[in-house]
Amino acid sequence: MRVDRLAALADEIVDHRFRGLPPDASGQRVGALASAGRDLYAGGFTTPVLALSREHLDHNLRQLENFTSRHGLSFAPHGKTCMAPQLFARQLAHGAWGITVAVPHQARVCREFGVQRIFLANELVDAAALRWLSGELDADPDFQFVCYVDSPAGVTLMDRALRDAGGTRPVDVVVELAAGDEARTGARDEATCAAVAEAVAAADTLRLVGVAGYEGEVPRADSERVAAWLRRLTALATDFDAAGRFGPDVEEIVLSAGGSAWFDTVAEVFEQLPELSRPVRKLLRSGAYVSHDEGHYEELTPFNRVPEEGELRSACTLWAQVVSRPTPRQAFLNAGKRDAAHDLHLPRARTVRPADGGAERPAEGITVTKLSDQHAWLETTEDAELAVGDWVGLGMSHPCTIFDKWQLIPLVEPDGTVSDLIRTFF
Numbered sequence: 001m002r003v004d005r006l007a008a009l010a011d012e013i014v015d016h017r018f019r020g021l022p023p024d025a026s027g028q029r030v031g032a033l034a035s036a037g038r039d040l041y042a043g044g045f046t047t048p049v050l051a052l053s054r055e056h057l058d059h060n061l062r063q064l065e066n067f068t069s070r071h072g073l074s075f076a077p078h079g080k081t082c083m084a085p086q087l088f089a090r091q092l093a094h095g096a097w098g099i100t101v102a103v104p105h106q107a108r109v110c111r112e113f114g115v116q117r118i119f120l121a122n123e124l125v126d127a128a129a130l131r132w133l134s135g136e137l138d139a140d141p142d143f144q145f146v147c148y149v150d151s152p153a154g155v156t157l158m159d160r161a162l163r164d165a166g167g168t169r170p171v172d173v174v175v176e177l178a179a180g181d182e183a184r185t186g187a188r189d190e191a192t193c194a195a196v197a198e199a200v201a202a203a204d205t206l207r208l209v210g211v212a213g214y215e216g217e218v219p220r221a222d223s224e225r226v227a228a229w230l231r232r233l234t235a236l237a238t239d240f241d242a243a244g245r246f247g248p249d250v251e252e253i254v255l256s257a258g259g260s261a262w263f264d265t266v267a268e269v270f271e272q273l274p275e276l277s278r279p280v281r282k283l284l285r286s287g288a289y290v291s292h293d294e295g296h297y298e299e300l301t302p303f304n305r306v307p308e309e310g311e312l313r314s315a316c317t318l319w320a321q322v323v324s325r326p327t328p329r330q331a332f333l334n335a336g337k338r339d340a341a342h343d344l345h346l347p348r349a350r351t352v353r354p355a356d357g358g359a360e361r362p363a364e365g366i367t368v369t370k371l372s373d374q375h376a377w378l379e380t381t382e383d384a385e386l387a388v389g390d391w392v393g394l395g396m397s398h399p400c401t402i403f404d405k406w407q408l409i410p411l412v413e414p415d416g417t418v419s420d421l422i423r424t425f426f
């Protein structure tokens with residue numbers, strides 16, 4: 001990665017653009033605030049503020065590093081989850097091969113920070129974006145880029161745009177097999193996949209390097225259905241190879257699947273891939289694992305099925321403050337839909353830090369029942385201890401909709417010290 005550009009993030013000025021940061025640090029550089037060793041709870045940070053646990057983050061990075069290396073998988077974590085180049089750098093330092101993205105803007109953020117291998121898990125038919133990509137490929141012979149194709153029509157659009165761009169390097173593509181007839185993108189059957197491959201073969205601007213898909217979209221997913229679809233994907237790779245669809249200049253075949261819900265099944269099925277005519281890069285693309293969560297992925301993580309392989313820890317806490325306690329059964333926090341992930345589940349009250357500086361305690365008898373734009377509605381038992389001014393730590397579900405609400409996130413040590421600030425680019 002570009003260490004100069006990562007380092008330059010420390011030069012940004014802390015000011016009103018960034019929620020939750022100490023008003024008395026306004027005008028300072030991010031690097032100065034990060035090295036000041038302020039305490040998250042008593043160091044002038046204002047509520048609501050999202051905190052990222054450095055310890056849990058590092059733990060999760062190690063878990064997927066270990067899992068992928070144990071199972072012979074390459075790893076391109078999905079960058080759309082956090083869109084934080086500092087976290088991309090940590091993922092790469094923990095053995096990732098590259099970064100996955102969903103849309104051209106995310107690829108641009110990666111390039112700005114010097115990511116050398118990008119897997120765009122989508123068809124890319126935007127002529128302006130393809131012109132940019134073509135320029136990036138020509139400017140840097142070491143830049144590797146792969147994206148999906150799922151239709152001859154898409155191939156035609158890509159080819160036309162890339163010809164107009166006049167670049168010299170072809171764009172590497174993988175044919176996307178849909179995870180079922182009612183699934184999201186992807187060619188619905190193997191015959192269509194073959195037709196897409198034929199279209200790629202006829203386009204000088206593209207080079208077929210593999211096959212891919214997303215088992216997270218298998219309808220009514222369970223281990224059986226996911227494994228069955230993954231076997232179709234590996235069979236497609238085998239058939240394409242046997243049919244000579246990968247050109248002589250393709251040094252490795254790319255086989256990619258895998259989010260954060262089924263990486264055990266992906267590993268199992270990919271391990272059974274027969275030998276192909278050249279090495280195969282088996283690329284896993286989990287993204288949500290990086291912070292994990294309390295809710296969706298807590299329920300779905302493969303480590304629930306294979307606990308001996310590891311476990312993930314929820315790394316994000318949204319700290320909000322009680323601004324009203326109108327009745328013994330009601331309380332309101334100053335954080336709402338603007339601040340908290342809420343698309344899959346409501347946040348969960350986890351801990352309370354009393355306003356008077358007393359010890360942190362579990363949020364017993366406190367339930368989030370609703371979110372307004374700027375408020376969380378709490379229902380409490382009559383004997384629940386909770387007072388105006390108390391800070392409540394909320395756990396949240398679905399990492400992808402946590403990070404996108406925060407542009408500069410304190411990274412917090414176990415003792416509460418803020419040791420860094422993580423910049424996101426959504």
Ligand SMILES: Cc1ncc(COP(=O)(O)O)c(C=O)c1O
Nearest residue numbers: 078121214259260285286287288
């Ligand atoms: C195509 C694709 N690959 C990988 C992922 C990463 O999955 P997860 O968010 O479960 O880690 C996603 C997530 O939506 C995706 O759409």
